[in-house]
Amino acid sequence: MKVREADFNIKFPNGSEIIFTGLDEETKLLSLNGIGTVWIEEAFECGKDIVEQLNLRMRSKNDGQ
DSSP states (O other): OOOTTTTTEOOOOTEEEOOOOSSSSSGGGTOOSSSSSOTTTTEEEEEHOOOOOOHHHHHOOEEEE
16 A cells, blocks of 8 residues: 555555545546545535536446445
């Protein structure tokens, strides 16, 4: 496991990665692609436009995703 403190990412030996980012600006999401799972902490503070951008970056569309 490799932790990059500079950008708050954790990369695992199998290639999986946990990316931590703020949702205060929609532009922070533009470089994210191929995301498999999204966790939004304090989702009540997140606008609908941000949730729609996260959905666009999901790798696949499965039930419950």
